[in-house]
Amino acid sequence: MKILVICGAGASSTFVAQRLRRAAESAGLDWETAAGTAQSVTESSADLILVGPHLKERAIDLREVLPMPIAVLPDDIFDDRDGRRTLSLARAALADPRTTSEGRS
Numbered sequence: 001m002k003i004l005v006i007c008g009a010g011a012s013s014t015f016v017a018q019r020l021r022r023a024a025e026s027a028g029l030d031w032e033t034a035a036g037t038a039q040s041v042t043e044s045s046a047d048l049i050l051v052g053p054h055l056k057e058r059a060i061d062l063r064e065v066l067p068m069p070i071a072v073l074p075d076d077i078f079d080d081r082d083g084r085r086t087l088s089l090a091r092a093a094l095a096d097p098r099t100t101s102e103g104r105s
Contacts, residue, residue, distance in 0.1 A: 001031045002045060003090055005073075006038050007052035012078060013037075016050070019083030020090065027087060044068070048094055050086070053077065069093050 071093035
């Protein structure tokens, strides 16, 4: 499973991706996580893209051109120090691609 976390400059997404990877490993999941920027995502081989909360509008555009589930992370996601909450959000988005932090899209 490949998960891409994107933000404006790639810095905050790096922390979220690292925490998510550790939480996935602790849960016995073989997930590969990576961080990127919104500008660099034109096509991706990821199974799921998690979008930083400040890029909510960009997620709408990405959903129109990319086939995989794309979920917007909540505003307080950077407080998820152990990655378990992010893991839960990722699992929910993979189970139901229509699920985002705002509810059904």
